[in-house]
Amino acid sequence: MTVIDRLIFRCICLSVLTVHSSAQSMAWSEVEHHVSGVVDTRIGYADSSDSYLSGGLGKFSANNGSQIALSQLGLSYHTLWGDAWSSRIIAxxxxxxxxxxxxxxxxxxxxRDIPSESGIRLDVEFGLMYPKISxxxxxxxxxSPYSLTYSTMNSWLAEEVRHIGLSTTIESLGQYRQSAHDFSLTAEAFMFNDTTGAILAWHGWTQTSRQTLLQETLPITTIPAMQPDGMLAEQAAxxxxxxxxxDRIGAHVVAKWTWRNKGSVQAGYxxxxxxTLIVKQGxxxxxTQFGHVGAKWLLPYGVSFTSQYMQGSTLMTNTDGLPVVDNDFHSGYVMVSKRWLQHRVSLRVEDFSVTDNDETPEDDNNEDGQSLTVAYQYQLDKPWFIQLEYNVIDSTRPARKYLNQSIDLVEQQWQVSSRYFF
Structure with missing residues (x-):
């Protein structure tokens, strides 16, 4: 993030705090403050190659071998004032x-205003946010309440698909028209996401529970095309x-149908x-463009079903418009989860790929793989959970030959976690 970008974001953060402070001084109802968080500590073992976090092509956030980690210390500060205004800051x-x-x-x-007599409600957000997908x-x-590691699709969102923007949702609430069906349409306009797609191209799909922090940059695996005489020599590390x-504005639209006490279906673009003719400081x-669909449904015997699918493309060119990296991609998962008493068991299967359409030498982004996650969770008391999880990813990625690794690789990970929500 450049100095100008940081200044702009600080202004946004300041506006969040300023709106909150102004609300306190106005003749609105008393401001409510809510602090919540999660502390997630883990012991794990990975049978893998070097993690993508260290510039490798491993699919997990952990390197090969055993590890002890604070996998997430999350803190959310939420304020509410009046009937409609609120702010949220998450670190x-x-x-x-x-x-x-x-x-x-x-x-x-x-x-977020009060619904009208016909059940129409307006919901507007502005700031640093995720697109409404997960x-x-x-x-x-x-x-995620289901697993320690996110699906490959949501891992990518956590890594490089976030933005600063404006999100506007119009909801039609069925209870105001004696119906069990709710509908919503969301339109988002955003900026500050111009490199989205780079990491997906150069290390492929991964599984993680780590969200990229605002000030962070992400390491790129060193490949021959990035050597001084390669076509990608100007790319930053x-x-x-x-x-x-x-300075262009992107867009995201999502339509959602919810059948109360049954489930929901959504689709977006x-x-x-x-x-793509612009490059600055490497x-x-x-x-990057993609469509996505998803469904969340309650099945018999209290089994929850969640599935999402994403398909799209990402393109990077030189300043003359010649395609340098041109990829199609997809990722999808199906997850079932059953909770009873103090127990929860979740099973997730996934399929993912990247198809390299360009002819850039020594930069093969092709990838194809499948993943399986099995998670068991035990609730010690209301906020404290012990969780065991097993992940296995079977993938083919030709770029591993650049690092003298096997193109076909099966990676496994075992984890035990203590997660405390407050």
Whole structure:
């Protein structure tokens, strides 16, 4: 993130705090303050290669071998005033021995009015936020209540698909028209996400529980094309996921139907509307577009079903418009989860790929893989959970030959976690 970008974001954070302070001085109802968080400590073992966090091509956030980590220390400060206004600031910290850090992951102001007599409600948010996509990461500080590691799709969102923008949702609430069906339409306009797609291209899909912090940049695996005589020689060693280079506004739309006490279905389209002719300080602008669908449903015997699918493309060119990296991609998962008494068991299966369409030498981004996650959770008391999890990823990635690794690789991970929500 450039100095200008940081200044702009600080102004946004200041506006969140200023709106809150102003509300206290106005003749509105008393301001409510809520602090919540999560402390997630883990012991684990990975049978893998070097983590993508250290510039490798391993699929997990942990390096090969055993580790003890503070996998998430998340803190959410939420204020409410009046019937409609609120703000939220979320910070996360990680101590994993690879990429320790502390910083902001979300910061926004929200206006959510009272429904009209016909059940129409307006919901507006402004600030640093995730696009409204994930059906998996619904717990405190964007954690998942089902598994320790996110799906590959939501891991990518956590890593480089966030933005500073304006999100407007119009809801139609069925209870006001004697119906069990709710409908909503969300339109988002955003900036500060011009490199989205770079990390997906150069290390592929991963599984993680780590969200990129605002001030962080992400290491790129060194490949021959990035050597001084390669086509990617001008690319910086790290990608900055929250930079603004082309001053263009992207868009995201999502339509959602909810059948109360049954489930929900949603579909959306994302386009960062990037100008790929721009490169500044080793950061190229990437045009990234994708569609996504998802469903969350309650099955018989109290089994919850969650599934999401994403398909799209990402393009990076040189300043003459010649394609340098041109990829298609997809990722999808199906997850079932059953909770009873103090127990929860979750099972998730995934399929993912990247298809390299360009002819850039020594930069093969092709990838194909499948993943399985099995998680068991035991609730010690209301806020405290012990969780065991097993992940296995079977993937083929030709770029591993650049690091003298096997193109076909099966990676496994075992974890035991203590998660305390407050």
């Amino acid at each position: 996360n910290a990680y101590v994993d021995g690879i990429n320790n850090g502390l910083g902001l992951t979300e910061a926004l102001v929200r206006y 059906l998996e990461n619904v717990a405190t500080a964007w954690a 790290n990608s900055d996921p929250f930079t603004e280079l082309d 994302y386009d960062n509307n990037a100008n 950061q190229y602008v990437w045009l």
